[in-house]
Amino acid sequence: MSKYLIRGGNRLSGSVKVDGAKNAVLPIIAASILASEGTSVIEDVPWLTDVETISEVIIALGAEVRRESDSILHIDSQNVNEWIAEESLVRKMRASFLVMGPLLARMGQARVALPGGCAIGARPVDQHLKGFQALGAEVEVGRGHVQARVKGKRLKGTRIYLDIQSVGATQNIMMAAALAEGRTVIENAAKEPEIVDLANYLNAMGANVRGAGTDVIRIEGVESLRGANHTVIPDRIQAGTFLIAAAMTGGEVYVEGAISNHLKPVIAKMKEAGIGIEEDVAGIRTVGGPGNKPLDLKTLPYPGFPTDMQAQMMALLTVLPGNSLVTESVFENRYMHVAELQRMGADIKIEGRTAMITGVPYLTGASVTASDLRAGAALVIAGLGAQGETEVQGLHHIDRGYLTFEDKLRSIGADIERVE
């Protein structure tokens, strides 16, 4: 089992380049199986364990996936002929459920294991299923699987109102509707930049998707799609993580490639905390110290404060003077990092979905364990700012979302190593 050893206290400085977004590339790779001709070439693909898993899922369905270099993938889906997703792979990663919509549209039927809950919440898929049913599929859930079959020849365009602005449901329905007969309108759709990226990729494949990035998405179904070239958007969560890591150490770091428009709520809160931020077209820089004011924040669907940045921001708030309030409204159980931060000396009290964080002068290094991806990132941030040595276990969670994390952090001055 590998772990990080972090000797805290180094002030981070320099420049770090952000990779393509995990949460954009996963649906994009899933969408590739919609192409019945041609090859897709996807650039800025971060070769993370999750990316490897979704690639294995589509390979098992008959796609050919070839890595041209560290960050370019060629995907040929002409020979996709399976409609049952390999259960052992789907169980490895929730996002594998994103092959359900494309499979249903392309093959007329699909069987995918239910993704189940995880450390951050129950994470049901009822909105995905409601969408498939509205598009004219018969959906059966049982024995840990979802099986769906198109009634008639093709899915049929329809109007779907999502009860929750679910990112995954919006993506799954968009992908299924791309090959449906007629027009689909998704209302109360999620608006995340990763949805826009998927829509751009689908459109490059020959789809007709309009309105992505707003809460009404219109999709005119087409008869077939072909492979296309696409460059994945930069990872806003990775970028935000580096900005907060820099602030935690009172450092000045330029995060190259970060799109400030995608990070508005994070930047706004950092500024509110008194952290200097400079934005330009090519990236974002933190300047001038760790901040000195407490914050109130609530996680919300985009463009609200992202739940995927909550844990990292909380790590920073543990050392800002005063009382900060964090409310997690997206996932019901995303506070697993709290107990670990407390082991490092943080003063945090949780009541329901709200955490009150009273700033302490400093955290102290300890042995802590990541329970999920962003909890892991938060513990690394805490360790970078803490006095003494921190040991972070559970690196498989961190490896799901941060490529060569320790190398990037070392390149900006962190004292961090991965030991086996």
Ligand SMILES: CC(=O)N[C@H]1[C@@H](OP(=O)(O)OP(=O)(O)OC[C@H]2O[C@@H](n3ccc(=O)[nH]c3=O)[C@H](O)[C@@H]2O)O[C@H](CO)[C@@H](O)[C@@H]1O
């Ligand atoms: C691979 C990927 O892109 N993952 C992101 C995606 O996850 P994911 O797509 O799973 O998240 P959703 O937006 O679907 O979930 C938001 C909320 O809706 C609930 N829900 C969702 C679907 C459904 O059918 N029924 C239902 O009740 C979930 O349990 C959760 O409480 O968006 C989340 C919210 O920004 C992020 O934290 C994840 O990093």
Ligand SMILES: C=C(OP(=O)(O)O)C(=O)O
């Ligand atoms: C929760 C996350 O991912 P996933 O939906 O893949 O679990 C995340 O990226 O923080």
